[in-house]
Amino acid sequence: MNTPKGKLIAVGGNEDKGSYPNPKSKKKYYLDFFELGILKRFLKEIPVRKPHIAVITTASMIPEEVGDRYRSAFGILGCENVRLLHIRNEEDAHLPEYIQCIRDCDGVMFSGGDQSRILRMFDGTEIVEILKERYQNEEFVIAGTSAGAMAMSKVMIKGGSAPESLLKGSVKIGHGLNLIDDVIIDTHFVTRGRFGRLMEAVVTHPKTVGIGLGEDTGVLITEGHMIETIGSNLVVIVDSHDVKYTNINEIAEGRPVSISNLVTHVLAKGNVYDIKSREFFKDADDLKPAKLQVERT
Numbered sequence: 001m002n003t004p005k006g007k008l009i010a011v012g013g014n015e016d017k018g019s020y021p022n023p024k025s026k027k028k029y030y031l032d033f034f035e036l037g038i039l040k041r042f043l044k045e046i047p048v049r050k051p052h053i054a055v056i057t058t059a060s061m062i063p064e065e066v067g068d069r070y071r072s073a074f075g076i077l078g079c080e081n082v083r084l085l086h087i088r089n090e091e092d093a094h095l096p097e098y099i100q101c102i103r104d105c106d107g108v109m110f111s112g113g114d115q116s117r118i119l120r121m122f123d124g125t126e127i128v129e130i131l132k133e134r135y136q137n138e139e140f141v142i143a144g145t146s147a148g149a150m151a152m153s154k155v156m157i158k159g160g161s162a163p164e165s166l167l168k169g170s171v172k173i174g175h176g177l178n179l180i181d182d183v184i185i186d187t188h189f190v191t192r193g194r195f196g197r198l199m200e201a202v203v204t205h206p207k208t209v210g211i212g213l214g215e216d217t218g219v220l221i222t223e224g225h226m227i228e229t230i231g232s233n234l235v236v237i238v239d240s241h242d243v244k245y246t247n248i249n250e251i252a253e254g255r256p257v258s259i260s261n262l263v264t265h266v267l268a269k270g271n272v273y274d275i276k277s278r279e280f281f282k283d284a285d286d287l288k289p290a291k292l293q294v295e296r297t
Helices: 038-045 063-076 096-104 115-122 126-137 195-204 284-296
Strands: 007-011 053-056 082-085 107-110 141-145 155-159 172-175 183-186 209-213 217-222 226-231 235-239 263-267 272-274 279-281
Touching: 007 038, 007 209, 038 063, 038 107, 038 141, 038 217, 038 226, 053 063, 063 082, 082 096, 096 126, 115 155, 115 172, 155 183, 155 195, 183 195, 195 209, 195 235, 209 217, 217 235, 263 272, 272 284, 279 284
Parallel strands: 007 141, 053 082, 053 107, 107 141, 183 209
Antiparallel strands: 007 217, 155 172, 209 235, 217 226, 226 272, 235 263, 272 279
């Protein structure tokens, strides 16, 4: 696959959309949204002064409410050109007005919910082909939160109980939108204890890199392989390339999985990871000498 000109932003869920702190709420507001918010970063990455945004609420069971929240959040950030695409069934995904919206907009945001709904509605549609073509050939930004993030990869986690993970077959795997290959994305990673789930997913699919996204945290993926952590929480990288042994292909369903030499990295805000070389960098400045060395060779 050629180096894409576009960018992906995968968010772990529960991103701060710009609400003001409520003294009665128990939610901890990690970020000053107007300075550090993920949605603001999404808009910043779009090379248009007044971008047109399409918000696809397909994954959610409460699309109108979710759409209104995004419209309000983007409005706070000064973005008024927001089109809500409440695509509820396969027929909706083929409507000319929605297809044209994806052709014309400057960035797309997939909401959270159920990632299987995204595949059920969009798999094999013209909308997906347009997204792939624009991502490859234009400075086009595609973002997704929770289910919308998980659906970006070629291999997608459909479900599976975190407490039962690492018992063979507990993680349900399917195919995603295939915007990015060789990775598997999981979300709500820290709060829902999904470390074992991602481990099982990557050893089931050798030579993949797992990206576990904490809540209100995401990764900005540029050039198809460079990821930068954005947001307030953590990103966990699980790399299966150097696994020396696993019994995953020898045991029966429901039996414990063993793994040797699974490599992990924990990224906080600003840390960078290269999916292609599988290297960790403290920040973008730390990355520059490595890029210069590559150019010289």
